[in-house]
Amino acid sequence: xxxxxxxxxxxxxxxxxxxxxxxxxxxxxxxxxxxxxxxxxxxxxxxxxxxxxxxxxxxxxxxxxxxxxxxxxxxxxxxxxxxxxxxxxxxxxxxxxxxxxxxxxxxxxxxxxxxxxxxxxxxxxxxxxxxxxxxxxx
Numbered sequence: 732x733x734x735x736x737x738x739x740x741x742x743x744x745x746x747x748x749x750x751x752x753x754x755x756x757x758x759x760x761x762x763x764x765x766x767x768x769x770x771x772x773x774x775x776x777x778x779x780x781x782x783x784x785x786x787x788x789x790x791x792x793x794x795x796x797x798x799x800x801x802x803x804x805x806x807x808x809x810x811x812x813x814x815x816x817x818x819x820x821x822x823x824x825x826x827x828x829x830x831x832x833x834x835x836x837x838x839x840x841x842x843x844x845x846x847x848x849x850x851x852x853x854x855x856x857x858x859x860x861x862x863x864x865x866x867x868x869x
Contacts, residue, residue, distance in 0.1 A: 769805075769825055773832075777861055780831055780853040787847035788820075794849065798837045803829045805849065833859040 770785040784805055786794065794807035806826040835853040843850050 768827060771827065771829070773829060775832060775855075777855075779855055780833060780835055782829065782849075782851040782853070784827070784849040784851075785847065786844070786849050789844070789847070789849075791844050794844065796840075796842050796849075796851065798831075798835070798840065798853075801831050801834065803831055803851070803853070805829075835859075 772781075772783045774781050782803065782805075786807070786809070789807050789809050793810070794805070797804050804826065806824070808824050809822050811822040831853065834856040836856050837853075839854045841852045
């Protein structure tokens with residue numbers, strides 16, 4: 732899959748491409764409703780990939796995280812609190828797929844939901860970690 736581009740520049744987050752894909756599916760025949768996209772951040776260091784998803788009002792029982800091959804999927808449901816009045820917040824089912832930048836060890840993934848933020852730590856697989864190569868003198 733080629734990276735999403737804007738004027739020849741790669742888009743910074745895989746989620747941007749996912750949102751565009753969902754929009755095209757919706758406009759050109761996929762009859763599923765568009766799900767609200769939650770703000771997120773993705774970064775990595777030598778040990779792990781980190782993902783933070785802003786999910787205010789979402790309870791632990793209403794969110795599901797899974798990994799299949801190289802894709803992280805976060806889905807859930809943000810339930811509305813009241814009816815009537817004025818409210819610009821989004822409610823309902825959501826799903827975001829993130830193509831991971833490197834292979835991870837799915838058995839060691841940690842997820843924590845606190846203060847409306849879902850924090851995921853995805854340890855890199857041993858094959859994906861940088862290795863120091865010893866140089867021998869001739």
